[in-house]
Amino acid sequence: MIQVTRSSMPDFEEYCNEIRSMWDSHWLTNMGEKHQRLEAMLKEYLDTPNAVLYANGHLALEDAIAAMRLPEGGEIITTPFTFASTTHAIVRKGCRPVFCDIDPDDFTLDASKLRSLITEKTCAILPVHVYGHICHTDEIQSIADEYGLKVIYDAAHAFGVIKNGVSAANFGDVSMFSFHATKVFNTIEGGALCFRDGSLTEEFNHRKNFGICNPTDVVFVGGNAKMNEFQAAMGICNLRHVDEEINKRRTADSVYRELLGNVQGIILPKIREDSENRHNYAYFPVLFDGFGYSRDEISDRLKENGIIARKYFYPLTSSFECYRGMDFAKNARTPVAAYCADRILTLPLYADLTTEEIERICRVVLRGR
């Protein structure tokens, strides 16, 4: 069996050494020593002035929306070509998603379609750096500035990515990272918010702890989204090895590209890497368009051969059953996103995927051609 991904883990001894001190301190959560150390390490790694750790990426995103002080029922322009979390966070925080179509070259929000979606109720833009491809940040920011809109990035896929010398953590008003087990960098479950305005640090720290400011002052109707010490210790260990992990993913990506890069009907998104740009190889998305077999046929054939690929992202969030009949879902006009969702398949990619395994996967994909 080849799974679509495989969580990065440090050596067992390395993790044991990292958590040993907790048997002396008995300090297991609530911004302990491991939490503080990981937060400092991540600020440095992501080259960002402010970072607040979370129990997971989704709750971080909900707090990011809450802290922007958006009006109840305000419209947030976003993409339906994403994981459930992005759209759910908007709806759960009392706002209304307005779906914008995507750019077929990198699967991120098509900034040229933004203006036509802005109304007097629009209060924010929430784009996603899909598969680690950084959004069209300059165009998005200039439209946001023109209309006075907040920009919240779902950077769950973009850990360690750098575009034109700028870290993925430093775009917009706030960026959410996920450290879920399936991501390039993991803390088992986990996440973080990164942002330029340092005055938000305190607010996020309070929001993730029930809104408690001190033992007698509760200033927000906050939830509980604190990262615990075992998660932070996992992060400290994994962060030591993340560059090596990304390098191994880059090698695997290049083997795939060699085998699938010049095949009629297989489209691979372009990646730019140079002294100012770095990719993280979080996923290996393939668009089957005029290949002779459909995406579903290829996916089934892989499964019959013990290889698990993922229809990521399919279906569009605007087609979810939980949103059926709602105006914002019915009004969605995103033909490019729908086209991509029907044809996209992410093939297995993780640091320890071997060249032989990639060759086997590609043989199954290309069989009959």
Ligand SMILES: *Cc1c(COP(=O)(O)O)cnc(C)c1O
């Ligand atoms: C993983 C992911 C999330 C949610 O992160 P969790 O840490 O699992 O809560 C949100 N958005 C996208 C695009 C993701 O891939």
